[in-house]
Structure formats: structure tokens, C-alpha cells
Amino acid sequence: MNLKGRDFLKLLDYTPEEIEYLLELAADLKDKKKKGIPVDHHRGKNIALIFEKTSTRTRCSFEVAAHDLGMGATYLDPSGSQIGKKESIADTARVLSSMFDGIEYRGYGQEIVEELAKYSKVPVWNGLTNEFHPTQMLADMLTIKEEFGHLKGIKLAYMGDARYNTGNSLMIACAKMGMHFNGCAPKKYWPVQELIDTAKKIAEQTGGSITLTEDAMEGTKDADVVCTDVWVSMGEPDEIWAERIADLKDYQVNSAIMKNASDKAIFMHCLPAFHDLKTKIGAEVGKKFGITEMEVTDEVFESSQSRVFEEAENRMHTIKAIIDATV
Secondary structure, eight states, X not given: OOOTTOOBSOGGGSOHHHHHHHXXXXXXXXXXXXXXXXXXXXXXXXXXXXXXXXXXXXXXXXXXXXXXXXXXXXXXXXXXXXXXXXXXXXXHHHHHTTTOSEEEEESSOHHHHHHHHHHOSSOEEEEEOSSOOHHHHHHXXXXXXXXXXXXXXXXXXXXXXXXXXXXHHHHHHHHHTTOEEEEESOGGGSOOHHHHHHHHHHHHHHTOEEEEESOHHHHHTTOSEXXXXXXXXXXXXXXXXXXXXXXXXXXXBOHHHHHHSOTTOEEEEOSOOOSXXXXXXXXXXXXXXXXXXXXXXXXXXXXXXXXXXXHHHHHHHHHHXXXXXXX
8 A cells, every 4th residue: 555645634534444554554663663673764854843732742752753764853843933923834835845754733723734735745744733633543543453453343432522633533533444433522512513424424334333422321331442531622721621620520531431331441541631630730720620630530540441651652653654654
């Protein structure tokens, strides 16, 4: 399968076979890294990393992946690029693609990364936008496949705010791979109807299914995988916390939810997670609202069912596969 020159903007652009190929490549690259077998066959090439939203896992994953492949990586933080400010997105794409062999973008609207790709002469990769998070999805799918040996037929329950990048992308990923997606959230936190309809049409072809419910126990019943994400996304105002806590408190992943899931169920979270008060924001929210945990309890986060750190590691291996396959 030849993906050279392809952008990686959202999973909707890729067939199930292409996604499976990237997962197999990631597994092979992971195995080689564990065995100390070098894969630095991209020496002399360089990639640009545009971060309008900062990140620990995405930045480290791209930088380590590039280094392992023999590439150089230039990090442009929110103050290090003129994209959309002094220089248009189109001009930024044309300048960077004349110097680099690939461009990663992590930031705001999906239209930004789509425009970058339109004017770039080299592959553009979506490190996260408001609407989609495709690199996280490959890491999640690899983690699930490592656990169960397959993806088709797996039942995944997503708890919490399903309107944005993680909820949207998990729904599409499940549809593409013949999995059963159960979104558990108040109705106002469901993905837009157009995307739900698109996912359902895809699932009809792959043997998967898409279900949205406001009943957390119904949605997580016998689930193989229970996922969640932070209740307030990066860039949203702090005033949102009160509303989200009130709306989503019944969708916390706790021991009752995990007992309701399958006996072999695993817990996943793209991180960072507010499972205790050991962060600045967590401490502030805890003091203000009198809670010690938010979207997931510390008991579940630290349990033997948790795969959050395996999932985090797999960000690097799957991103390495994306770079290797498309450059």
C-alpha cells in the first residue's frame, strides 16, 4: 500500500484497509524499537511542528518519532509562528513546504489544517483540531488491538462531552473499523447530527454500529472499552467548569461503570486526566467545587484495567507510522 504524499487530516479520508495498514506498520515499528533495530531511513529530511495549542504527548511523540526515523524536527510554539497573524495560512504552507518534508499542525478549526494541506507541497498531519484528533485515534486503535487481538466487533463506550475532537473521532474510528460505538452523554453534548449520520452510513458497510444514549449504565453495559476525556477542553473559558460539572457528573467513569462493563473491560483516556488534585487546575477546581475527581476516579485511573499509559506510548509509535508512510 502506497500512502506517500498523503495528508493525514481526519480518519474520514482513509479507508479501513489504509487504517489497518498504518496500525500494522506502527506495530512493526514498535517491535523494532523494543528490539533496538534502527529505522532511520529518512536521514536528511525535516519536519515542521506548528503548535497553536501546546501538548506534552503530541510534541514528544512527533519529535521522538522524527528522531528515530533520522529526521530533524523544528518546533514552532504559539509565539513562534506568524500563521494567520502576519502571514496567511496559504503563505505559511507554501513557505514551510519549500523547506520541510512534512508539516504537523495542532490548534483550532479543522479548516486551518485543511487549508494548510491545500497549499502545501508536502504531507500535512493533524495533531489536533477542535473537530478531529486522528493521531490519537490510531494510538487508541493500536492499544485496543494489542489488548483484544482485533478491532472488529469491539464495543467501545465513550463517557462525557462527545461533541468535540475525541468524541467525534472515536465515533468515526469505530465506524471505520467495524466496532460498536456507544456515546454516553446528555443530548446537548452529542456530536452534530450530520456527523452521526455519516458514521452510521460507514458502520452499515463495516458491520459496526453507532448508538447515542443519555443512560450511562445502558451505554456501558458489557462494553469492552470505556473511554473518557476532560470535561473542559483546551481554550475554553474557566467559567465553563460549573456548567460541565453539573451536566456531566453522572457520566464519570467510576468503579460502578467499570463493573457494569465487560469482565475484561479496559479504561482509556487520551490525557491529561483530572483524577486527583495533584495539578494546578485540579486543585483550583477541587477547592471551588468541593470535588476531588472529575471525569474519572483515581481508583479506576490507577486500576489494573487502566491502559492510559500504554495508550500514551502508542501515540509515538503510530505517529512514527504516519510519518514513515506518507513522507
